[in-house]
Amino acid sequence: MTQTAAATTTEVGPTAPKWQGLALSVVRVVVSFLFLCHGLQKMGLFDKAAVPVGTWPGWYAGVIETVGSLLVLAGLFTRPVAILLSGTMAYAYFVVHQPDALLPLQNKGETAALYSWIFLLFAVVGPGTYALDTLRRRRKS
Numbered sequence: 001m002t003q004t005a006a007a008t009t010t011e012v013g014p015t016a017p018k019w020q021g022l023a024l025s026v027v028r029v030v031v032s033f034l035f036l037c038h039g040l041q042k043m044g045l046f047d048k049a050a051v052p053v054g055t056w057p058g059w060y061a062g063v064i065e066t067v068g069s070l071l072v073l074a075g076l077f078t079r080p081v082a083i084l085l086s087g088t089m090a091y092a093y094f095v096v097h098q099p100d101a102l103l104p105l106q107n108k109g110e111t112a113a114l115y116s117w118i119f120l121l122f123a124v125v126g127p128g129t130y131a132l133d134t135l136r137r138r139r140k141s
Helices: 015-043 058-073 078-100 110-125 132-140
Strands: none
Touching: 015 058, 015 110, 058 078, 078 110
16 A cells, blocks of 8 residues: 655745845844944954055955945945945955965855955845835835
8 A cells, every 4th residue: 555645835925125125224223234344353443453554456445335334234335336346345255265276165265255245235135125225215205
């Protein structure tokens, strides 16, 4: 006697737009805060390993990361700033990490690769519901 297991599936419908916007806003704030810490570390805030002022590309990357992360955190000019930050992290991956080894796990470039893709996502989908960009757009309408 053969028994057949009944397949049980739960249909999950689309997520309501208000929850999508909230989730995107929360992820934007968390990622931006973590990236802010990354930039401030280059400025010497968390340890004494500050990149010397004016050093290319480290110090300039630290300035871009710090200012850019504050703008994305607030959701202000999110799309263009996210493109800049994505490019900054792509540069970091390909110029700093990738020459050491082929794979991100080997060259310690996972963080740079992840930040690059996450900021590219923000550039494409926007800042979410709770952002200054959204508030500015509503006031224009």
